[in-house]
Amino acid sequence: xxxxxxxxxxxxxxxxxxxxxxxxxxxxxxxxxxxxxxxxxxxxxxxxxxxxxxxxxxxxxxxxxxxxxxxxxxxxxxxxxxxxxxxxxxxxxxxxxxxxxxxxxxxxxxxxxxxxxxxxxxxxxxxxxxxxxxxxxxxxxxxxxxxxxxxxxxxxxxxxxxxxxxxxxxxxxxxxxxxxxxxxxxxxxxxxxxxxxxxxxxxxxx
Amino acid sequence: xxxxxxxxxxxxxxxxxxxxxxxxxxxxxxxxxxxxxxxxxxxxxxxxxxxxxxxxxxxxxxxxxxxxxxxxxxxxxxxxxxxxxxxxxxxxxxxxxxxxxxxxxxxxxxxxxxxxxxxxxxxxxxxxxxxxxxxxxxxxxxxxxxxxxxxxxxxxxxxxxxxxxxxxxxxxxxxxxxxxxxxxxxxxxxxxxxxxxxxxxxxxxx
DNA sequence: AAATATATGGACCACTGGTCAAGTTTGTCC
DNA sequence: GGACAAACTTGACCAGTGGTCCATATATTT
Numbered sequence: 001x002x003x004x005x006x007x008x009x010x011x012x013x014x015x016x017x018x019x020x021x022x023x024x025x026x027x028x029x030x031x032x033x034x035x036x037x038x039x040x041x042x043x044x045x046x047x048x049x050x051x052x053x054x055x056x057x058x059x060x061x062x063x064x065x066x067x068x069x070x071x072x073x074x075x076x077x078x079x080x081x082x083x084x085x086x087x088x089x090x091x092x093x094x095x096x097x098x099x100x101x102x103x104x105x106x107x108x109x110x111x112x113x114x115x116x117x118x119x120x121x122x123x124x125x126x127x128x129x130x131x132x133x134x135x136x137x138x139x140x141x142x143x144x145x146x147x148x149x150x151x152x153x154x155x156x157x158x159x160x161x162x163x164x165x166x167x168x169x170x171x172x173x174x175x176x177x178x179x180x181x182x183x184x185x186x187x188x189x190x191x192x193x194x195x196x197x198x199x200x201x202x203x204x205x206x
Numbered sequence: 207x208x209x210x211x212x213x214x215x216x217x218x219x220x221x222x223x224x225x226x227x228x229x230x231x232x233x234x235x236x237x238x239x240x241x242x243x244x245x246x247x248x249x250x251x252x253x254x255x256x257x258x259x260x261x262x263x264x265x266x267x268x269x270x271x272x273x274x275x276x277x278x279x280x281x282x283x284x285x286x287x288x289x290x291x292x293x294x295x296x297x298x299x300x301x302x303x304x305x306x307x308x309x310x311x312x313x314x315x316x317x318x319x320x321x322x323x324x325x326x327x328x329x330x331x332x333x334x335x336x337x338x339x340x341x342x343x344x345x346x347x348x349x350x351x352x353x354x355x356x357x358x359x360x361x362x363x364x365x366x367x368x369x370x371x372x373x374x375x376x377x378x379x380x381x382x383x384x385x386x387x388x389x390x391x392x393x394x395x396x397x398x399x400x401x402x403x404x405x406x407x408x409x410x411x412x
Numbered sequence: 413a414a415a416t417a418t419a420t421g422g423a424c425c426a427c428t429g430g431t432c433a434a435g436t437t438t439g440t441c442c
Numbered sequence: 443g444g445a446c447a448a449a450c451t452t453g454a455c456c457a458g459t460g461g462t463c464c465a466t467a468t469a470t471t472t
Binding site for chain 3: 009011012014015018044049050051052053056057124126
């Protein structure tokens with residue numbers, strides 16, 4: 001039983017081809033233009049498909065951007081949950097957090113306008129009515145991770161809240177623009193200062 | 207001397223009346239609806255004026271939201287630059303920062319969707335081409351203040367960057383939604399933990 | 413080859429922020 | 443008071459958006 005579960009038939013070959021074309025076109029446009037200039041219609045045109053197809057595949061503008069981000073984040077997620085230290089398990093919480101944020105900063109820097117694009121999509125989305133950022137699975141996983149590490153190092157603080165705050169940093173325009181010009185090490189250093197202040201000398205260790 | 211400088215003639219009485227009507231209408235709508243549902247046209251209708259008038263008075267949707275925020279922030283700005291401690295001068299930098307962020311949290315909580323509305327306006331603005339958040343004078347003043355206090359307490363860190371990060375927190379949706387439901391003390395506590403970690407026990411003192 | 417499930421494209425919709433020329437109101441000066 | 447210019451108001455209009463729909467085309471299965 002259950003050899004081929006028919007609940008989800010595989011995507012048709014042409015559909016899969018188009019999905020890739022759309023993803024790659026969006027990627028390319030985002031690399032060259034600010035998010036508000038990358039409309040669904042332009043993405044469709046660049047991918048050589050109709051606008052309707054994009055909505056068919058991704059549901060909404062937001063869906064497209066989210067998929068793009070998930071693609072990039074999948075490998076990273078594995079690295080911080082089961083990879084080698086200091087990112088993965090094995091190191092102390094402060095060390096892991098610093099490594100995590102350095103990696104996030106680098107990821108964001110490599111991916112140019114993507115973070116901004118997701119924010120833009122969330123905010124301009126008309127149909128699904130402003131779903132909260134928390135419902136983004138990538139964000140959720142990151143938050144859970146940061147939250148756990150903070151709680152481990154400092155059981156006395158509001159880890160949930162602080163995790164949101166630290167992650168939210170990436171959505172700041174002044175930060176994002178520096179990221180775009182390659183200053184991710186500066187961001188990583190600032191993260192390190194904050195994290196070490198919170199977990200480092202202050203309370204946990206000895 | 208300089209009794210009546212003619213460089214800027216006073217606003218006409220009807221214009222001033224309409225400006226107030228528009229401001230109050232926007233305020234009221236934002237209290238009841240999420241920012242993306244508060245279009246310029248709706249504001250105009252609620253204020254009993256034509257859409258063109260809103261643009262005439264405020265230049266753009268962003269201009270309107272910014273003016274709304276400036277109104278609220280003016281008094282607060284005076285409090286933290288020249289008022290009594292712990293907000294104003296007289297207390298140590300850590301203490302002042304904690305007070306500042308508690309006040310900001312409270313201000314944001316009292317003003318519901320305003321912060322979100324400004325973000326929304328910035329991102330959906332079409333004409334002026336996505337001016338950076340840094341050009342908002344209110345944001346600028348806040349950043350300068352936070353920056354100076356951080357630098358005072360911890361000359362070794364990247365105060366400019368960290369100030370952006372701490373302030374950016376307010377623009378997070380998960381944070382903002384909690385703020386809206388009145389949990390500003392929770393946010394203030396988290397700020398205090400971060401600030402005390404950075405300035406408090408860690409490095410500066412003895 | 414026939415049958416069927418799936419994918420496609422682009423006209424279409426409601427709505428947005430923003431513009432503008434034409435008409436109206438106000439303040440001022442005699 | 444009346445006249446006049448400057449300031450103000452207006453709503454039709456524009457370009458552009460995200461999203462929907464369905465007749466048509468294509469891939470897959472039998």
